[in-house]
Amino acid sequence: MAAPTKKIFTVGLNAARIYELDVNGYIDGTETAYDGVAVGGPVVFSWEPPDPESLVHPGNNSVLQRDVLPSQETSSGTLEVSREDFDTLAILNNVNVNTIGETNSILWGSNQAGTEPTVGLVVYAQSKTPSGARVWSTYVYPKCVLVPKPKGMAREQANIKYFVQPQAATAHLTGMAFTISDDGATAGEMVQYESNYRMHFTSWNKTTSSATFTLGTSYPMVSTAGLTVYKDGVKQTTGYTATTGAITFTSNVTEGTNVAAMYELAESASDLE
Numbered sequence: 617m618a619a620p621t622k623k624i625f626t627v628g629l630n631a632a633r634i635y636e637l638d639v640n641g642y643i644d645g646t647e648t649a650y651d652g653v654a655v656g657g658p659v660v661f662s663w664e665p666p667d668p669e670s671l672v673h674p675g676n677n678s679v680l681q682r683d684v685l686p687s688q689e690t691s692s693g694t695l696e697v698s699r700e701d702f703d704t705l706a707i708l709n710n711v712n713v714n715t716i717g718e719t720n721s722i723l724w725g726s727n728q729a730g731t732e733p734t735v736g737l738v739v740y741a742q743s744k745t746p747s748g749a750r751v752w753s754t755y756v757y758p759k760c761v762l763v764p765k766p767k768g769m770a771r772e773q774a775n776i777k778y779f780v781q782p783q784a785a786t787a788h789l790t791g792m793a794f795t796i797s798d799d800g801a802t803a804g805e806m807v808q809y810e811s812n813y814r815m816h817f818t819s820w821n822k823t824t825s826s827a828t829f830t831l832g833t834s835y836p837m838v839s840t841a842g843l844t845v846y847k848d849g850v851k852q853t854t855g856y857t858a859t860t861g862a863i864t865f866t867s868n869v870t871e872g873t874n875v876a877a878m879y880e881l882a883e884s885a886s887d888l889e
Contacts, residue, residue, distance in 0.1 A: 645819030656699030663693030791849025
């Protein structure tokens with residue numbers, strides 16, 4: 617299936633997912649497929665880059681010329697979710713979930729503030745083309761910091777708010793570098809995708825050499841046609857075969873190699889976890 621039309625109408629927020637990153641900035645793959653961590657109950661996501669700085673060249677009691685420069689302010693965003701998830705909150709606050717007796721606890725306002733990890737963030741929403749076909753819009757932040765705030769307690773429903781601070785990235789979440797020839801730039805904060813089905817990212821980093829990399833059972837791909845595979849950030853065009861549940865290389869991949877995949881999800885996969 618070809619990529620959808622470049623004109624779409626987007627509504628809602630279907631899912632949000634964070635990915636821990638390794639020291640090289642790759643998705644922190646594990647022995648089995650690492651599919652990131654769902655941020656449960658996403659309600660609203662907003663991100664607004666700062667306005668550019670407008671400059672004027674005055675003279676003769678008038679404006680002789682105008683110019684525009686990039687803003688020196690940072691961009692930021694907000695993610696609101698209704699579900700409280702201690703595992704996600706612990707990752708983002710750089711603390712632990714502490715089980716004491718029959719309770720779980722995490723620290724807020726700790727001395728780990730300021731050491732929050734850089735993670736990847738993926739959010740997507742349903743869309744339609746002008747002809748009415750269902751497609752999807754996805755925002756991917758290859759590097760960002762998310763800082764959650766407790767929502768307090770009240771009679772009215774309230775959401776947990778995550779402060780989102782994008783970082784300048786030089787590569788896609790898969791590790792593939794931005795290039796002038798492909799992307800038109802070599803650095804950026806967010807990559808927006810349009811796809812026929814929901815997008816997903818997964819990664820492995822095995823401790824023994826292996827040829828077969830099995831997808832998580834909850835995240836089957838709809839088709840191998842849209843699959844792209846990467847080893848240490850380099851896109852692979854040959855040397856592997858794939859089914860909707862696994863990727864098999866023609867020769868073993870050396871242990872410690874980061875293997876990542878980007879693909880579209882089968883319709884049976886659920887956004888709820």
